[in-house]
Amino acid sequence: MKLYWGPGTRAFRAVWMLEEAGLDYERVPVDLSAPERSSELLAASPMGKVPALRDGDVRMWDSAAICMYLADRYAPGRLAPARDEPDRGLYLQWMFFSPGAIEPATAEKEAGRLSVPRVNGWGNFEKMVDTWERGLSGNDxxxxxxxxxxxIMLGSSALTMRSEGTLPGSTVLEAYADRCLARGACQRALNRFIDR
Amino acid sequence: MPAGQARQVTVLASEVASARRLKLYWCPNTRANRVVWMLEELGLDYETVHVDVFRPRRSDELLAVSPMGKVPGLEDGDVRMCDSSAICLYLADRYGRGTFAPGFDDPDxxxxxxxxxxxxxxxxxxxxxxxxxxxxxxxxxxxxxxxxxxxxxxxxxxxxxxxxxxxxxxxxxxxxxxxxxxxxxxxxxxxxxxxxxxxxxxxxxxxxRALAVDRAGPKSLPARAQALAMSAAASLAWARKPTYRLLDWLRRPGEKE
The missing domain is CATH 1.20.1050.10 (Glutathione S-transferase Yfyf (Class Pi); Chain A, domain 2)
Structure with missing residues (x-):
């Protein structure tokens, strides 16, 4: 398995996922400052983004899609509820929350753009944070x-927001980020490639 | 092969039976439409529960399914979830095995x-x-x-x-x-x-068929009038803001009770 990776990117999520699943993988560093991307990377990731994955015949990109793929394929019932488990629905809903709600809502707020919560799938920044906090509702x-x-998706979003100073003063989300950091696989993902 | 086929039929029969419990929180001209489309592709039985998206308050029933109060929301037995993409993925994996979603070990x-x-x-x-x-x-x-x-x-x-x-x-x-x-x-x-x-x-x-569900709209008359206005607003970009404002304004007296 080959992971196309760059430091300080969403590729961290895929590394953390691979470490949680205990899989063997090879890391292919991508020079993100270069104007051109290799054809090898573009075959997996047409926008030239990292992370991208090659697993046998499978070539794909997008951190959320890669985490979903790896969990279902290599850690079913463990890192992803099985297809007929009652938790499956909620699991998928939260798998979409980072790319579909956290990231656009945060970008919108940072850009100072007027938000239209009724039309936006992500509501707005405040609604997004409130939903996230209530989703945790006192659980680990x-x-x-x-x-x-x-x-992995939500935790890495919390860690990124903390380092960028966009995590709102939320004790719930701060504690959640700390719990994620305390995991061995998260530490290995951080230390292995000095990805801070 | 015949044994495999027989097993497939059994699986499908049990899944169709459980599908009778599908309940979709829906409003015309929203992302709920793509879930109706998915349900129609899968040929599943479902019930639609109309959500008046112009009321600032949402029912507890909807909020239990969709914490932001957004449509679509889905109830399938013990499964309660929101997000149109997540719902389509859930339904395709669960009820459209191998056809509407490649299996977990499929190269696709x-x-x-x-x-x-x-x-x-x-x-x-x-x-x-x-x-x-x-x-x-x-x-x-x-x-x-x-x-x-x-x-x-x-x-x-x-x-x-x-x-x-x-x-x-x-x-x-x-x-x-x-x-x-x-x-x-x-x-x-x-x-x-x-x-x-x-x-x-x-x-x-x-x-x-999904388009027809949206066009037929909800059953109550005020809800239908509103759906009509929303559909007009959806096709005319410049009309959207005034229409939303008008609907908000019309809604206001009712909310005070």
Whole structure:
């Protein structure tokens, strides 16, 4: 398995996921400052973005899609609820929350753009944070006691927002980020490639 | 082979039986429509519960399913969830095994998931950003920017006819439904391959049935009048803001009780 990677990018999520799943993988560093991308990367990721993955015949990009793919394929029932488990619906809903709600809502707020919460799928920044906090509702992880790939997505969003200073003063989300950091696989992902 | 077939039939029968409990929180002219389309593609039985999106308050029943109070929301037995893309993926995995979603070990699975993320995670933020007139940083934004998004979509489609080639999947439902809106806003000028793709989606019977569900609208008269106004607003960009304001204003007295 080959992971196209760059430091300080969403590729961190895929590394954390691979470490949680205990999989063997090869890292292919991508020079993100170069104007051109290799044809090898573009075959997996047409926008030239990292992370991208090659697993046998599978070539794909997008951190959320990669985490979903790896969890279902290599850690079913563990890092992803099985297709017929009652938790499956909520799990998928939260897998879409980072790319579909957290990131656009944060970008909109940072750009100072007027938000139209009725039309936006992500509501607005405040609604997004409120939904996230209530989703955790006093639990350690987003599905309760159970750590899943959805926590990798949400946890990495929390860690990124903390380092960029966009995580709102929320004790719930700060504590969640700390719990994620305390995991061995998260530490390995951070230390292995000095990805801070 | 006959044994395998028999097992498949049993699985489908039990899943169709459980499908009777499907309840969709819905409002015409919202992202709920793509879930109706998905349900129609899968041939499932479902009940629609109309949500008046212009009331500031949402029922506890809806909030239990969709914490932001957004439609669509889905109830399927013990499963309660929201987010149109997540719901389409859930339904396709659970009830359209192998046909509307490649299996977990199918080589197409990776690309399929990547395209499932594309509508909410790339198209919608890129289009919103463009309409908002602010260009973010395409290097750090997961969605790049509008131009990159369109090129990736067009290139991904290739010769089609569907995003995974010959195979129609749930990814075509989320991309198609988002594409219908892009087409309405004339964003596909100079991209005939994408226009044709959306036209193919619109010609599907299940798409037409979903459109009929939206057009028939909710059963109560005030809700129907409102759905009509929203549908008019949806096709005329300039009319949207005044229509929303008018509907908000009309709603106000009722909310005071």
């Amino acid at each position: 992880w987003i599905l309760g006691d159970r750590f899943t790939a959805a926590d | 699975r990776g690309r399929f998931l990547q395209w499932m993320i594309f509508a909410p995670g790339v198209i919608e933020p890129a289009v919103t950003e463009m309409f908002g007139g602010s260009a973010g940083d395409p290097r750090t934004n997961g969605w790049g920017d509008f131009g990159r998004m369109i090129r990736a979509w067009e290139q991904g489609l290739g010769d089609g006819p569907w995003i995974l080639g010959d195979r129609f999947t749930a990814a075509d439902v989320t991309l198609g439904a988002t594409g219908v809106l892009c087409k309405r806003f004339k964003l596909f000028r100079g991209h005939p391959a994408l226009s044709d793709y959306i036209a193919r989606c619109q010609r599907r019977e299940a798409f037409q």
